Amino acid sequence: MNIPQPLNPQVLDSVTQTFKALADNTRAQIIYLLTQQEMNVNALCEAVGVSQPTVSHHLAKLHSIRLVKRRREGTQIFYSVDDSHVGNLFKEALWHLDHVRKNIPDFQFDHEV
Amino acid sequence: MNIPQPLNPQVLDSVTQTFKALADNTRAQIIYLLTQQEMNVNALCEAVGVSQPTVSHHLAKLHSIRLVKRRREGTQIFYSVDDSHVGNLFKEALWHLDHVRKNIPDFQFDHEV
DNA sequence: TTTGTATATTGACACGTATAAATATTTAAA
DNA sequence: TTTAAATATTTATACGTGTCAATATACAAA
Numbered sequence: 427m428n429i430p431q432p433l434n435p436q437v438l439d440s441v442t443q444t445f446k447a448l449a450d451n452t453r454a455q456i457i458y459l460l461t462q463q464e465m466n467v468n469a470l471c472e473a474v475g476v477s478q479p480t481v482s483h484h485l486a487k488l489h490s491i492r493l494v495k496r497r498r499e500g501t502q503i504f505y506s507v508d509d510s511h512v513g514n515l516f517k518e519a520l521w522h523l524d525h526v527r528k529n530i531p532d533f534q535f536d537h538e539v
Numbered sequence: 540m541n542i543p544q545p546l547n548p549q550v551l552d553s554v555t556q557t558f559k560a561l562a563d564n565t566r567a568q569i570i571y572l573l574t575q576q577e578m579n580v581n582a583l584c585e586a587v588g589v590s591q592p593t594v595s596h597h598l599a600k601l602h603s604i605r606l607v608k609r610r611r612e613g614t615q616i617f618y619s620v621d622d623s624h625v626g627n628l629f630k631e632a633l634w635h636l637d638h639v640r641k642n643i644p645d646f647q648f649d650h651e652v
Numbered sequence: 653t654t655t656g657t658a659t660a661t662t663g664a665c666a667c668g669t670a671t672a673a674a675t676a677t678t679t680a681a682a
Numbered sequence: 683t684t685t686a687a688a689t690a691t692t693t694a695t696a697c698g699t700g701t702c703a704a705t706a707t708a709c710a711a712a
Contacts (some may be wrong), residue, residue: 442562445567450699480700483661519557519628593671598690
């Protein structure tokens with residue numbers, strides 16, 4: 427029985443960083459909203475319900491690993507997801523949860539998206 | 540300009556929990572190995588390079604949210620990924636990183652998987 | 653330049669969690 | 683029942699990070 431080769435450390439780090447970016451309620455909500463349409467910082471603050479510095483802090487992190495891109499328009503800055511894989515990541519997660527819910531009836535998962 | 544409706548809190552929590560499970564080098568490596576083939580705890584310890592209690596701790600977490608399933612064979616317990624979406628999540632993350640690498644040449648990402 | 657608005661950065665704090673050592677549990681074999 | 687091997691649990695510790703308040707910066711209008 428041969429053991430499969432582990433993922434090389436640098437790729438592993440990159441993958442983990444990507445998942446870390448989505449592993450927080452605030453950032454996940456931000457990303458979800460941005461998969462729907464581009465939004466500026468203030469709109470995100472109201473929609474997500476956290477302070478402006480907190481939203482900016484998260485956006486900086488998301489932008490540093492290229493999960494979102496930005497576009498200036500006067501004093502405002504509009505953010506949007508950087509590529510389609512970001513939305514796909516979300517979809518796969520939701521599908522997994524759907525799989526779990528179907529196979530384990532009393533799993534805590536409220537099903538309206 | 541209408542603001543999209545945020546993801547409902549319970550679904551958001553579930554999604555975030557799923558990403559949290561992959562947002563750690565040790566767990567991500569474990570999941571990656573298990574997408575290749577089922578393995579027992581000891582084999583995972585050696586392959587990942589952390590202590591047995593640590594591996595068991597992570598496996599318990601991964602199992603609690605149904606990312607992995609287990610099968611007993613004598614004194615050993617073999618773990619494997621619970622459904623195909625788990626592997627797909629990984630693939631989407633790698634594709635995103637590939638997209639980043641292509642569009643931003645000097646992005647720190649070593650490209651052999 | 654001055655004023656106002658939008659966004660970014662800094663600093664401090666509280667909380668979650670990854671880790672290993674020690675211990676407990678489970679199972680099979682003697 | 684005793685012994686050994688595999689896995690799980692408990693405990694304590696150290697580190698990372700999400701949050702907001704205060705402040706700084708960028709831009710546009712007057």
